[in-house]
Amino acid sequence: MKFVLSTIAAGLASSVISAHAQDAAPFKATLLGQVVLPTGLKIAGTEFGGISGLDFDAASGLFYAISDDRSERAPARLYTLKLAIDGKGVHGVDIVSSAELRNAEGAAFAKKDIDPESIRFDSAANRIFWSSEGDAAGRPAIYEAKPDGSHVRSFAIPEAYLPNADKTRGVRGNLSFESLDISPDGKTLWAGTENALAQDGDKATLEAGSPSRVIGFDIASGTVAAEHVYDNGPIFTKATQDPYYNDNGLSEFLLFGPDELLTIERAFALGIGSEINFYLASFSGATDVKGVASIKDVTAKPMSKRKVLKIGEGDFGLDIDNIESVTWGPEVDGQRTLVIASDNNFNPEQFTQFVVLKLDAATN
Secondary structure: OEEOOOEEOOOOOEEOOOOOOOOOOOEEEEEEEEEEEEOOOEEOOEEOOOEEEEEEEOOOOEEEEEEOOOOOOOOOEEEEEEEEEEOOEEEEEEEEEEEEOEOOOOOEOOOOOOOEEEEEEEOOOOEEEEEEOOOOOOOOEEEEEOOOOOEEEEOOOOHHHOOOOOOOOOOOOOOOEEEEEEOOOOOEEEEEEOOOOOOOOOOOOOOOOOEEEEEEEEOOOOOEEEEEEEEOOOOOOOOOOOOOOEEEEEEEEEEOOOOEEEEEEEEEEOOOEEEEEEEEEEOOOOOOOOOOOOOOOOOOOOOEEEEEEEEEOOHHHOOOOOEEEEEEOOOEOOEEEEEEEEOOOOOOOOEEEEEEEEEEEOOO
16 A cells, blocks of 8 residues: 655755764765655554664565554554655655564464564565564563564573563663664674663763663574673753653664664654764774673773764754664665654654655765
């Protein structure tokens, strides 16, 4: 089913991070366009939304998307999509198919026993990897599945990530495995927490950031290969509207070559809106904290990072929403594209947004 409900034409705006912020960006981002779908849209009777992960398969031209519906509106599910993208813009989205995510017993996940967040497609092996922020007990998970959603295996998550009874250890609710990607050599699956583990530090505040962990799993064996610290920045501004909620966290990343991640820190302040910051974060020189129960009292060098792009309210002419997905898209005019998507939280005041940026090499 194809939709062209709201678009922005190509060429409206471009942006490159200013030189005073940090090092010069390796690219200039130009808006190709966007497609916006309203909350409440139903496909074959099931509400579409909650898009928290997105990945592109160049061979088929399909995007794999995952919904963070906790099996509350319908069974937890993934979608295949097609976005009509060319040098003139983004012309629509086609929701090609949907498939239920299945547990180890082959059944649909029970209500609130899963919280899907990120998805990556491994074209070489024709399989997907996907993450869950927590089951009914708050335990995170990472799965391998077939493209039809059927279960293949789950990865053994280290104890440090598993919440204990008094919540002094493990991932915090809704701040767990938001990020996934596969290393360029296909050997490692990297996953990132949105904010610090309970024993590692505090959540992000206006005054300070939060030390997330980025953990790498050897795909062949399922064992942990490495762990690193990624420092989120502080929240960008105060909220101005009751109940004065604001946050910042690592919402997704992509491998940018073998040793760097292109990370998204998604910040929000009620009454102000969203600010989406993109960084290049390097593994080089970062301390491997594999197996460390708590980093609070450990001297560990985090991944170095530099800001390369910011999208705030009105930048590129966009009303930017809750960006939780990022993937490389098809090449356009010989240049890479970056596709980002928003999770509408099934909230009628929000929307599902697919934004496509063309990345041209920076000339200064």
